[in-house]
Amino acid sequence: MSSFDEDDAFENAVPLSAQAMAARPAPYLDDLNPAQRRAVEALDGPVLMLAGAGTGKTKALTTRIAHLLNTGRARPNEILSVTFTNKAAREMKERVGRLLGQTVEGMPWLGTFHAICVKLLRRHAELVGLKSNFTILDTDDQIRLLKQLIVAENIDEKRWPARQLSGLIDHWKNRAWTPDKVPASEASAFNHRGTELYDYYQQRLKALNAVDFGDLLLHVLTIFQEHEDVLAQYQRWFRYILVDEYQDTNVAQYLWLRLLAQGHRNICCVGDDDQSIYGWRGAEVGNILRFEKDFPGAEVVRLEQNYRSTPHILGAASGVIDANQGRLGKELFTDLPEGEKVRLIGHWDGEEEARWIGEEIEAMAGGTRGMRRVGLDEMAILVRASHQMRAFEDRFLTIGLPYRVIGGPRFYERMEIRDAMAYFRLAVSPDDDLAFERVVNTPKRGLGDKAQQKIQVMARSQGVSLADGARLLLQDKGLTGKGATELRILVDAIARWNDAVRAGEGSHIELAETILEESGYTAHWQNDKTPEAPGRLENLKELVKALEQFENLQGFLEHVALIMDRDSDDDGAKVSIMTLHGAKGLEFPAVFLPGWEDGLFPSQRSMDESGLKGLEEERRLAYVGITRAEEICTISFAANRRVFGQWQSALPSRFIDELPSRHVEVLTPPGLYGGGYGAAGMAASASPKMQQEAGSDLHERAASSNVYNSPGWRRLQARSAERPVSQPRENRNMVIDATAVSSFSEGDRVFHRKFGYGEVQGVEGDKLDIAFEKSGNKKVVAKFVVDAANADDVPF
DNA sequence: GGACTGACCATTTTT
């Protein structure tokens, strides 16, 4: 459920008048290279900006907006500019503002497809049988609803899970198929009941006055298609249209854009066909490939100068992407110094890979790798699938290497969870003003803006927290009536909870439940009759359950704060771990790309389900991965990996074959099998199944029975022969001096970078069993803890 | 209602 402001979208009074703007100079243009400049100055008519990775796409796009405003071609509220994520929208707003040297108010139509559609749909909801205060269901709500439908229809929910139906409906909505437009070829979907259930589902949504994410677009599209007058109004209003990440648009979005652009054709689409990685959720690379046909006479501008990566990195990336068919074609170049070659290394198994990368990161962070020191937050590990993250987390936890997982669970971002957390925060620290602000009137306590302002004023004048300010305000009788009574109850409750926390008696789980009860928050959702309420309650239950793994509320809050605040998480530098998808649009000086094995990357499933198309998308993913790196890019693979508890062997990824050798340096894995690639070991462990699978596909690989005949393999061997020795990296001073290691014994108070303070419970060889104050009992290698008295000496 | 058990299954993810 989200709320969007109705603002000055259609008002003419805007901060920048056309005349005033037209007179302004355009110093920002001098900042652009020739291609960027052309993309910015070609204001009228259709423009396709093909922007390779790291070529200053956002700069060109935002400068273009600034230029539109500056030349007086459009007012801020006449520019429609769409992005895919809120983050991108935020960034664009900021940058346009910076370019113009002022806050750009009134760019109401700069936002995500979804946010813009919400605005439009609220205006015209009645045209599709909704009321303008419709609620927006998230994926969870959607699945719950579908489940109800499936059960009501007496369908075996085991065989035909709601999740699958939800995926199917999303797929159809992405293609702009309303229930009546789903083609006959789809009739057999979901046990021949797919279309029927889709229809029921839409009826149900309408009855609930609700929409799902797909509907936002689809309803607006329907309105545009069926109400010419409405469409015409917007065609006139949006004088200029800009679209970011055009290669990610799906059919519905494409149709939507095409309708809006039909009149003036002032549409500028920015994208990179080589970075299209969302085909699996409906994106159509075809949209960008077809642009010139859709908009004849379109100007195509290629941004090819890369400002991010070294020539070796770019060369490696181009080598890979060259293998794809039907590209629009771009050749990236850079002025940057040559730098290091892309490094390639094979490992015995996944754990070894994680260990090596951990050491490498420590070496780079410690400046002992013979290159400049690289900060932890300048490094990232990009994986194909999130389950790969685990090996790294385990390893980094043990060695105390700070890391952050990006794009993790979204659970803690949910409104009800955040509300509940705010109550917990108040219980732990009543001075937490942000938490107080968040929940002071949730549930509704009759404390509106006025009352809250009074509290603020009181708190500020007395220099106390909001909770204390509220108490003073009540003492002064500065508030009366229902609000005062309610506020009294809240303030007293907070004090009581805080006492309970401080006394540390009783279970923190019970306390949490008490807090949710006494605050009226649980009741608030129990009384809520909207379709999402049951889900919210369930989430709250889950939240309480999550508390069990912690010893107290403080420990829990600390833990959640770490995973929640991606941005404000500045308590020191950390290595980022994320998926390749999640890394799109980001860049790091040093990037690790582990798990380059056939079957894992490219993913077997992609290839099975989507054939060559799937493989090409995987290849684009590889391209995206490599081009995230600015200076150092390290690709690795493991011969063996545990998959669902079973050991499996795999061959190096076919993408490795595609890396041009002149841009690659092969490192031999240190230790274990004494240089060389340990081919014998690899072959011995390769399961017959994997060998067959790996050899049987689209790719021209060597005969399946012989691992050594594959071109990639031969090349690897040749390469490692060229440069057989890895540099030994002894004595990495990242870790605490070895003399400290042996000195721990039972009862010692120690400190660990990740787990904090604790007491040694037992010693087994070099492993210590430690009871940590906040994280519970853990076994940790001795050299990663220090005596509590020396906690300041911990590295990083 | 909550604890336990066995079956099942297992990319990528934003809105």
Add this chain to the structure above:
DNA sequence: TGGTCAGTCC
């Protein structure tokens, strides 16, 4: 292997 889910038992 391990997380989720539904069914079962107290």
